[in-house]
Amino acid sequence: MSEAPVTSIENPPLLLVIEDSNEDFEAFQRYVERSPMTIPIYRCVDGDEALAFLYRTGRYADPQSAPRPGLILLDLNLPGTDGREVLRKIKQDETLKLVPVVVFTTSNNPKDIEACYRCGVNSYIVKPMDFNRLKHSIQILIDYWFDTTVLPTSVIEQCP
């Protein structure tokens, strides 16, 4: 974005997107980039990579390579360790549980919705099929989490 207007936040925190589908990620990125804020995005393609990133293990052993995200966007149906398990692990971890998690999934199964909120998910969004509604949902999501709310990034950065 060459002509990004002045942002209300100096340095928006990192948005971690855990999404296996390239097409869904591209659609998401496309509309995040239209936001006046420049939001840094890091993408993990499955649950195992996401956990390695969050726990700084394996290829993410160097903390520089895995900064703490301010918000996690999580797909539920992932290859390998799926999103439900990733959510459970995050919300059972004393440090990671501070990071808001937004589930962004195709599943509108009442069981998934209930289980995620029971685990402590901060929002549950069913990916709209309709293109205009998808655009709208992503705009609202970015505005709400990066402009309206205060994310706990400064607290998390100090955690080990």
Next chain:
Amino acid sequence: MEKVRLSPRKSFERWQETVQGCSLPWKPYEIEIVTELRSLIVGVILKQADDLAEINLELERSNAELDSFAYIASHDLKEPLRGIHNYSNFLMEDYAELLDADGVAKLNTVVRLTQRMEDLINSLLHYSRLGRAELSRQSTNLAEVVRQAIGTLRISQPQSSIEFRLPRPLPTIFCDRTQISELFTNLLTNAIKYNDKAEKWVEIGFTQSGKGDPEDPLLYTFYVRDNGIGIPPHHLERVFQIFKRLHTQDQYGGGTGAGLTIVQKIVERHGGKIWVESTLGEGSTFYFTLAARGQS
């Protein structure tokens, strides 16, 4: 010469004895036959138990298959579909000026078809969940359910004037409120949708049978009658088939063709029956039975 005296034999009286609670000892050949009979019966019973166990296993397997089917339908089929939908829209956003009107129209058709495909997948998914979800039975005032369904229909179709006839108040029954509400909504929607008369009407009523005791439970037969287009006799059974439509997508507002299949499933889940009577050009009546107190 000795006199021959004829008299009843005494020996019989001496031999006779009364035996109770005990049979004569079994003869070896009887024991042999009975042993054989026993092993035959045991064999039949064991075979039946085996068959039953196998049927149960089969059922569990098919339930598990349905579960994975619902998953496949919700995620695996929808994901590429959403991709086609989104990328068609990206094409229009980014390259519309390079395309002529015909190109844009064709892209619009692709988008419309992806939406239709999604509707079909959602219907299939809904139907598959309906078959498996536990019924949550509660005391439900059907008069209230139908009043709400009519209210929603009036909001969604404000332009058409429809007369709803309720000859007498509907009863309160023990059923899954959400499902029965969907049942009435689907039937009423169809009654209005497939109706070309200037003065449309729908009548919702019931008859009852049974005394209401455990041997003779109270059973209601409800009906939803309309003065719509009717159904030709040779299509009467087909209307309940999933995705079976009697008209093209351009007629009568389109739709996926799952509405009546869902209605049928709901009635069957509640232990009832559904059937339809119709006169082409004059209207249709859908009948269905529901027990006042369904088995839970």
